[in-house]
Each structure stands twice: as C-alpha cells, then as structure tokens.
Amino acid sequence: MKRADVLSWDEYFMSMAHLSAKRSKDPSTQVGACIVNSQKRVVGLGYNGFPKGCDDNEFPWGRDGEFLDTKYPYVVHAELNAILNSIQDLNGCTIYVSLFPCNECAKAIIQSGIKCVVYESDKYAGTEANIASKKMFRDAGVELVQLTYEITVDVNVKKSVQNL
Numbered sequence: 001m002k003r004a005d006v007l008s009w010d011e012y013f014m015s016m017a018h019l020s021a022k023r024s025k026d027p028s029t030q031v032g033a034c035i036v037n038s039q040k041r042v043v044g045l046g047y048n049g050f051p052k053g054c055d056d057n058e059f060p061w062g063r064d065g066e067f068l069d070t071k072y073p074y075v076v077h078a079e080l081n082a083i084l085n086s087i088q089d090l091n092g093c094t095i096y097v098s099l100f101p102c103n104e105c106a107k108a109i110i111q112s113g114i115k116c117v118v119y120e121s122d123k124y125a126g127t128e129a130n131i132a133s134k135k136m137f138r139d140a141g142v143e144l145v146q147l148t149y150e151i152t153v154d155v156n157v158k159k160s161v162q163n164l
C-alpha cells in the first residue's frame with residue numbers, strides 16, 4: 001500500500017525555505033526563500049547573508065548601535081538572493097518564505113513577476129516596512145497566503161571517522 005502521510009506541496013516547499021535558512025549566519029533571524037514555478041519546479045533558493053566577497057568575519061552581525069556598525073546596510077535578504085539566484089523568468093511563480101517580506105523585498109518580488117507569496121512568520125507585522133509591503137502587494141495583485149502551521153527541519157549530519 002502506498003504511503004499516505006507525505007508532505008503536501010506547501011510543506012515541501014516551505015521546508016526547502018527552512019533548509020536554506022540554515023545556511024544563514026545571522027545570529028538573530030535566519031530567513032529562507034524558495035521560488036517555485038507553475039510546474040512545481042524549484043527555480044530559486046536563497047537565504048539572508050552578506051554579498052559575495054564580503055567577509056562574514058569582518059562585516060558586523062549586530063542589530064544595535066551606529067547604522068554602519070550593524071548588519072542592516074550590508075545583508076542581502078533571502079528573497080532577493082532567491083530572485084538573483086533564479087534560473088528562469090519568474091512571471092507567475094510563487095515564493096515560499098519563512099518570514100513575511102520587507103518592503104524592499106516586496107518591490108523586488110513584484111517587479112520579478114512573482115504572483116503569490118506563501119509565508120510563515122509575520123513577526124514584524126504592524127511595522128512600517130510590513131505595512132508598506134502589504135500595501136504594495138495588495139495594489140500589485142500579489143496573493144498572500146500565511147501557513148497556519150510551523151515547520152521545523154532538523155538536519156543531522158553523521159560524520160564518519162575514516163580509518164586509515
């Protein structure tokens with residue numbers, strides 16, 4: 001008999017977003033994004049991190065203090081990385097994100113042609129960036145779907161000891 005208890009498409013793609021988030025070195029908020037086309041093919045993955053060539057050990061990960069001494073001016077958001085990493089035109093695609101997109105990501109999502117945002121956490125709901133995102137998504141006709149459950153992805157890597 002076939003297995004019935006399999007991941008739904010939403011669970012599957014949100015899990016990929018969470019798996020991508022595990023690559024993020026941000027100590028406070030790890031965000032992952034997974035872009036899927038109308039044939040349910042993954043066409044882009046991303047997580048929040050510094051731009052290529054910007055050394056993780058030199059750039060700051062802090063949140064407080066002088067703007068230039070925090071992560072905020074430097075970090076590339078998960079959604080933008082997924083868009084920049086994508087392998088095809090994104091018209092009509094869906095993006096799965098572990099955190100509701102900020103206003104800057106909302107602009108990039110809309111301009112790329114993505115038509116649906118499936119998100120999990122909305123921990124910054126009510127902030128100005130969040131309100132601006134929702135206003136832009138609404139006017140641009142981008143569908144917003146919040147998953148009603150939380151996904152956790154545990155990855156266990158067993159490193160084998162090589163006998164010489």
Ligand SMILES: O=c1ccn([C@H]2C[C@H](O)[C@@H](COP(=O)(O)O)O2)c(=O)[nH]1
Nearest residue numbers: 026028029031048077078101102105
């Ligand atoms: O749309 C978004 C919004 C935020 N992020 C990233 C950027 C930062 O690395 C963290 C947010 O850090 P806080 O410490 O929670 O302020 O999340 C993103 O990738 N996409």
Ligand SMILES: [Zn+2]
Nearest residue numbers: 077101102105
């Ligand atoms: Zn953003």
